[in-house]
Amino acid sequence: MFGKKHFTFGDIPDLSRKVAIVTGGNTGVGYITARELARKNAHVFVASRSKERGETAVENIKKETGNNQVEYLHLDLVSLKNVKQSAENFLAKNLPLHILVNNAGIMATAWTLTEDGIQDQFGVNHVGHFLFTQTLLPKIEASAPSRIVNVSSYAHFNAPAAGIEFDKINQENAQSTFQRYAVSKLANILYSNSLAKRLEGKEVYVNSIHPGFVKTELSRGIVDTYGIVAKYFFNFASLFAKSPEDGALTQLYAATSPEIIEKNYRGMYFVPSGEIGKRSEESQNDELAEKLWKYTEDLVNEKLHS
Numbered sequence: 248m249f250g251k252k253h254f255t256f257g258d259i260p261d262l263s264r265k266v267a268i269v270t271g272g273n274t275g276v277g278y279i280t281a282r283e284l285a286r287k288n289a290h291v292f293v294a295s296r297s298k299e300r301g302e303t304a305v306e307n308i309k310k311e312t313g314n315n316q317v318e319y320l321h322l323d324l325v326s327l328k329n330v331k332q333s334a335e336n337f338l339a340k341n342l343p344l345h346i347l348v349n350n351a352g353i354m355a356t357a358w359t360l361t362e363d364g365i366q367d368q369f370g371v372n373h374v375g376h377f378l379f380t381q382t383l384l385p386k387i388e389a390s391a392p393s394r395i396v397n398v399s400s401y402a403h404f405n406a407p408a409a410g411i412e413f414d415k416i417n418q419e420n421a422q423s424t425f426q427r428y429a430v431s432k433l434a435n436i437l438y439s440n441s442l443a444k445r446l447e448g449k450e451v452y453v454n455s456i457h458p459g460f461v462k463t464e465l466s467r468g469i470v471d472t473y474g475i476v477a478k479y480f481f482n483f484a485s486l487f488a489k490s491p492e493d494g495a496l497t498q499l500y501a502a503t504s505p506e507i508i509e510k511n512y513r514g515m516y517f518v519p520s521g522e523i524g525k526r527s528e529e530s531q532n533d534e535l536a537e538k539l540w541k542y543t544e545d546l547v548n549e550k551l552h553s
């Protein structure tokens with residue numbers, strides 16, 4: 248916690264003429280990420296579900312950085328139709344896209360289904376981001392050198408031994424809410440790996456990260472699921488958490504550090520503050536990654552065309 252940081256805000260290079268999208272950029276580590284990209288002159292889109300919270304964040308970032316090229320992009324990851332529309336709304340602007348930070352997330356929510364009938368943590372954290380990214384991908388490739396950062400978590404270690412039990416994803420009571428979160432975060436890493444492989448030889452750098460334990464609004468889900476006791480527990484635990492500023496460093500590293508290109512980092516998993524991290528065995532299982540890709544692609548096609 249007190250050691251020298253591998254990466255700091257001061258290491259972010261100038262990002263003039265770069266365009267970035269940060270999902271969930273209205274609060275938590277996403278807000279700091281969007282703000283620091285804007286501070287270095289990037290044209291930044293805060294992509295989030297609440298217009299009011301999103302637009303407030305945009306105004307705050309403009310005030311804090313003096314950069315007026317900050318915009319709100321409506322994105323609600325619980326609806327695949329909305330996700331597709333959001334990506335298409337961005338594409339209609341005819342801008343390049345150099346940096347995509349897939350940061351939005353929910354944790355340990357009570358059993359809920361998305362608008363498309365997908366278990367919410369898997370749907371929001373993984374499936375929505377998969378569709379958003381795949382729809383934007385031709386633009387990201389055309390804007391190379393470019394980067395995609397998928398925000399995962401150390402919690403991926405808590406996924407079952409098999410990694411992803413596909414038949415349990417949508418089965419109520421088959422897994423605890425923390426296991427559902429772990430599986431969704433494992434999916435973030437596996438998706439990064441498969442996408443990085445598909446983009447080999449192209450100047451699109453795809454990596455995943457764990458931001459550390461950070462004091463943000465992420466515990467909302469736990470409090471809704473477990474009530475007041477969970478709230479006190481989290482308030483106490485957060486005394487040991489990083490600030491959102493420190494929490495944002497790892498995704499900012501993957502999104503902007505020249506080291507990523509110099510060292511040709513692809514399909515890597517970084518931990519604070521931009522170090523190569525230890526990850527679970529299942530998160531390095533290529534067969535599982537391919538199975539997840541096919542499962543997600545089929546699911547998205549089925550839901551979008553039903």
Ligand SMILES: NC(=O)c1ccc[n+]([C@@H]2O[C@H](COP(=O)([O-])OP(=O)(O)OC[C@H]3O[C@@H](n4cnc5c(N)ncnc54)[C@H](OP(=O)(O)O)[C@@H]3O)[C@@H](O)[C@H]2O)c1
Nearest residue numbers: 271275276296323324325350351352400460461463464465
């Ligand atoms: N905090 C930690 O200790 C920690 C540790 C490991 C990994 N992470 C990961 O870090 C990422 C950021 O989390 P955070 O800690 O900054 O949490 P946070 O403060 O709760 O922020 C989450 C962001 O995701 C957005 N979001 C949630 N559901 C969405 C939806 N359906 N569509 C679009 N946006 C949605 C939220 O929007 P609203 O504001 O409108 O709700 C918010 O902007 C997550 O992927 C999380 O899994 C966090």
